[in-house]
Amino acid sequence: MKTHLSIDPESELIDEVAVSAANAPDAQAVSDLLANHANDTDKPEVIGDSAYGSAAARKALEDQGYPVTAKAAPVRNSTGGFSKEDFAVDLDAGAVTCPAGHTAPVHFGRVGEGKASFKGHCRHCPLKDQCTPSRRGRTISVHPQEALLRRARAEQKSPEWQARYKSTRPIVERKVAHFTRRPWGGRKARVRGTKRVTTDVLTRAAALNWARLATLGLVFGDRGWSLS
Numbered sequence: 001m002k003t004h005l006s007i008d009p010e011s012e013l014i015d016e017v018a019v020s021a022a023n024a025p026d027a028q029a030v031s032d033l034l035a036n037h038a039n040d041t042d043k044p045e046v047i048g049d050s051a052y053g054s055a056a057a058r059k060a061l062e063d064q065g066y067p068v069t070a071k072a073a074p075v076r077n078s079t080g081g082f083s084k085e086d087f088a089v090d091l092d093a094g095a096v097t098c099p100a101g102h103t104a105p106v107h108f109g110r111v112g113e114g115k116a117s118f119k120g121h122c123r124h125c126p127l128k129d130q131c132t133p134s135r136r137g138r139t140i141s142v143h144p145q146e147a148l149l150r151r152a153r154a155e156q157k158s159p160e161w162q163a164r165y166k167s168t169r170p171i172v173e174r175k176v177a178h179f180t181r182r183p184w185g186g187r188k189a190r191v192r193g194t195k196r197v198t199t200d201v202l203t204r205a206a207a208l209n210w211a212r213l214a215t216l217g218l219v220f221g222d223r224g225w226s227l228s
Contacts, residue, residue, distance in 0.1 A: 001197045002026075003190050004203070005179065006033040009047070013212055014179075014205040019198045024049035030061065033150045046153045055145035058152060069165055072152040082131045088138050091147055096140050100127045104140075112144030120147075167182060178208055 004026065004036065006016040018032035030052060037044055042063040044053060052061070053070035061068050075084040076196055088097040089106075096116035097103045106114040122128050122137030132138040155161050182186045189197050217228035 001194065003197075003201050004029040005172075005176060007172050007175050009168045011212070012171060012175060013209050014175065017198075017201050017205050019194055019201055030057065034066070037066075043067070044214075047108055047165065047172075050170075053150050055143060057095075059145055060119060061147055062148075065074075066153075068169075069161065070152075071156060071165075071166065072149055075153070077131075078137065079133060080207035081129075082127075084140055085153070089140070089142060089146060096142070098125075098127075098138065100125050106142050107127070114142035116140045116142065175208075178220075179204060182190070 002020050002022045002024065003022065004018040008015050011044075016036060017031045018029040020081055022027050026049075028073055030046070031208065034046070045067040046061055047069040050071045051057070052068065054070045058068050058070065058072075058185055081097050086099050089095070094106045094108070094114075095103050096106060098118055098121070100117060100121070102121035104116040104118050104121070106116045106145045108114040117139045118125075118140070119137035119139075122134075124131065125131070156165070189200070191200055213227075218225060219228050
């Protein structure tokens, strides 16, 4: 089993927990983690690791009105040459232009995926050695959510994005460390079955939240519980 946490970075309280199968993608649990906000008019920002930065996860969240700050997977060339980011993709024109200035049309499939082949340009291109060793030339794949991914990669290069991400991630990682540290429970489930594991996880989260509230100054007085 795998545990997922939603944490409020301001208070450092665990907002929600979810349990899933160990082999399930992390992003599948996001609907459970955000269930309490489904009807909110002003949706909270979702800040997470690259598991929430995939095209499918990002689109699903943004379609529901959630701002997303999560790393989109980098685009690399295994040969060390030009990466896909060095190619200009014009989705409106359905064409891709390479660093040498050659343009190739994008041939789209049924679900929106596409490929642009530079086979006819690569053989005599002066930049071929910096691009591909393939005799068949360079081919660029176009994702069905290409525009979304390119926007996300551009945003995460900005100092503002990086500052917001770096200021939040340590808080989350520290809370995850608290959650997995004994005596709260460790990294392995202490019981079997989804229901029992969920109960154990909820109890663990509640204990951590009480400890955090005590640190924040929670006291019981004449008017009930309050933060001093």
